[in-house]
Amino acid sequence: MNANILVLVDHFNGALREITFEMLGVARNLVDTAGGGSVQALLVGEGTAGWVSQLGAADTVLLLDEAGQELLSPDLTLTLLERFIEQKTASLLMLGGTNLTFGLGARLAMRTGLPLVNFCRGVQVVNGAIVCTSALFGGKMLIDVCLPGECGILNIAPGSFSPEAGKVGGTPAVREIPKPAVEEGAVFRRLIAPAAGDLDITKCEVLVSVGRGIQDKENLPLAQALAEALGGAVSASRPVVDQGWLPLTRQVGKSGMTVAPKLYLALGISGAPEHQEGMKDSELIIAINTDPKAPIFDIAHYGATVDLLDLMEPLKAAVEKRRAVAK
Amino acid sequence: MAPSLAEALRLPYLGVVSGVSVSEGGRKVVVVKEFSGGFRGEYELPVPAVLGVQAAEKPPRYVPVAKVRSAARTGKIEIAEVPVPFKLTVLEVGRMYKPKLAGRAEMLEGSVQDIAERLADLLVERGII
Numbered sequence: 001m002n003a004n005i006l007v008l009v010d011h012f013n014g015a016l017r018e019i020t021f022e023m024l025g026v027a028r029n030l031v032d033t034a035g036g037g038s039v040q041a042l043l044v045g046e047g048t049a050g051w052v053s054q055l056g057a058a059d060t061v062l063l064l065d066e067a068g069q070e071l072l073s074p075d076l077t078l079t080l081l082e083r084f085i086e087q088k089t090a091s092l093l094m095l096g097g098t099n100l101t102f103g104l105g106a107r108l109a110m111r112t113g114l115p116l117v118n119f120c121r122g123v124q125v126v127n128g129a130i131v132c133t134s135a136l137f138g139g140k141m142l143i144d145v146c147l148p149g150e151c152g153i154l155n156i157a158p159g160s161f162s163p164e165a166g167k168v169g170g171t172p173a174v175r176e177i178p179k180p181a182v183e184e185g186a187v188f189r190r191l192i193a194p195a196a197g198d199l200d201i202t203k204c205e206v207l208v209s210v211g212r213g214i215q216d217k218e219n220l221p222l223a224q225a226l227a228e229a230l231g232g233a234v235s236a237s238r239p240v241v242d243q244g245w246l247p248l249t250r251q252v253g254k255s256g257m258t259v260a261p262k263l264y265l266a267l268g269i270s271g272a273p274e275h276q277e278g279m280k281d282s283e284l285i286i287a288i289n290t291d292p293k294a295p296i297f298d299i300a301h302y303g304a305t306v307d308l309l310d311l312m313e314p315l316k317a318a319v320e321k322r323r324a325v326a327k
Numbered sequence: 328m329a330p331s332l333a334e335a336l337r338l339p340y341l342g343v344v345s346g347v348s349v350s351e352g353g354r355k356v357v358v359v360k361e362f363s364g365g366f367r368g369e370y371e372l373p374v375p376a377v378l379g380v381q382a383a384e385k386p387p388r389y390v391p392v393a394k395v396r397s398a399a400r401t402g403k404i405e406i407a408e409v410p411v412p413f414k415l416t417v418l419e420v421g422r423m424y425k426p427k428l429a430g431r432a433e434m435l436e437g438s439v440q441d442i443a444e445r446l447a448d449l450l451v452e453r454g455i456i
């Protein structure tokens with residue numbers, strides 16, 4: 001069996017992203033277990049040629065490092081990928097399930113007729129066939145699907161594989177590719193940086209993070225007071241930011257910040273995959289949620305199924321008592 | 328759904344969109360797309376186009392399941408044959424199952440007061456306070 005895999009190198013704002021190494025690691029492993037095939041990495045973007053030496057898990061890097069070109073231009077990437085499938089450069093595509101490449105897989109599947117596996121969390125060779133595991137309903141169910149003829153498009157869910165396996169230095173062969181003519185649909189104009197001035201939650205050692213369970217903006221000062229007692233700051237899940245109760249700079253998750261504090265106290269957060277993506281590496285995760293089945297408890301170290309509104313005041317008092325004793 | 332629809336209609340597409348404004352007298356739209364780390368990107372698209380909207384100023388509320396059930400009881404479903412406008416490759420489904428939990432939180436029991444005290448002790452043990 002041959003696995004001819006093309007990995008789209010995911011990078012943003014001048015840096016390679018961990019998902020790239022997750023994909024390279026799993027692709028390399030797949031080719032090695034399949035006993036044949038190759039791993040190619042598609043690297044698109046101005047000034048990216050310098051990263052080739054970090055992509056040693058690939059056999060070949062297909063490089064488009066032309067001035068003015070950005071991975072941010074989805075139509076260019078789509079045209080390139082479609083061409084590689086037509087030319088049979090690869091039969092299995094791996095895309096990172098990030099906001100950047102969101103939708104590419106589905107569009108490509110429509111154009112090429114290849115099957116698409118979304119939220120892919122596992123890939124293995126079983127009885128000579130490639131079997132992928134996809135997460136459904138926000139990760140509440142898993143489904144195993146078999147790729148017909150080792151062909152398909154995989155949207156790899158970030159955090160599903162070890163990035164270390166793909167962090168191999170080396171000198172893969174480089175094939176420079178010409179810029180194709182693209183019928184541009186969405187034209188990238190500019191990058192908007194997060195508003196300056198607010199504190200940087202990625203640098204906080206303690207985060208008291210509030211979710212929809214906080215219910216009302218009026219309840220935020222209680223979380224703020226608890227965060228102060230703990231020597232930390234308040235962060236939030238997406239719905240709290242969408243309501244305008246806290247600025248985007250406080251959002252943790254896929255579209256927000258990635259944090260890894262010493263303590264992440266999740267209050268009324270269900271633990272959707274997009275939220276977990278931004279906080280799962282925190283040193284100590286404590287979750288308070290009235291629903292014992294909330295997925296946040298799957299990654300938390302400690303949990304309690306009490307009402308967060310009842311807990312915040314007593315917890316603040318208990319923390320202050322310990323601090324007073326320590327003085 | 329949105330990207331597949333865009334392809335079926337052969338229209339431009341952008342997803343994870345959190346802002347739209349009309350430009351060039353309605354011939355184009357300027358669209359804001361979310362990235363990670365609080366970054367956003369500004370794009371311009373000709374219309375008609377398909378946008379996958381990520382967040383809205385007034386987020387839609389989900390319809391309660393009870394309402395869906397009652398609509399399903401009273402509503403009529405008409406079935407019409409339509410030609411499939413694109414190639415479809417069917418994936419062979421093996422099995423569907425609940426994920427095995429990698430680890431489960433140690434759950435603290437007792438009154439709110441007990442839990443608050445236990446958590447505070449834990450934070451002392453861990454050197455956090």
Ligand SMILES: Cc1cc2nc3c(=O)[nH]c(=O)nc-3n(C[C@H](O)[C@H](O)[C@H](O)COP(=O)(O)OP(=O)(O)OC[C@H]3O[C@@H](n4cnc5c(N)ncnc54)[C@H](O)[C@@H]3O)c2cc1C
Pocket residue numbers: 099210211212213214236237238239240251252253254255256257267268269270271272273274275278288289290291294306307308309343381
């Ligand atoms: C492309 C994309 C990007 C996304 N990016 C992000 C992101 O960056 N960050 C993010 O967070 N989400 C993101 N999301 C949204 C994500 O899928 C979830 O919808 C979101 O994380 C849910 O937030 P939540 O847990 O606060 O709300 P819910 O899922 O509604 O959970 C609220 C929880 O509070 C509990 N609760 C209610 N009342 C109480 C109470 N009184 N006491 C204790 N517990 C209570 C409930 O049991 C429930 O579990 C993104 C989604 C997409 C599709």
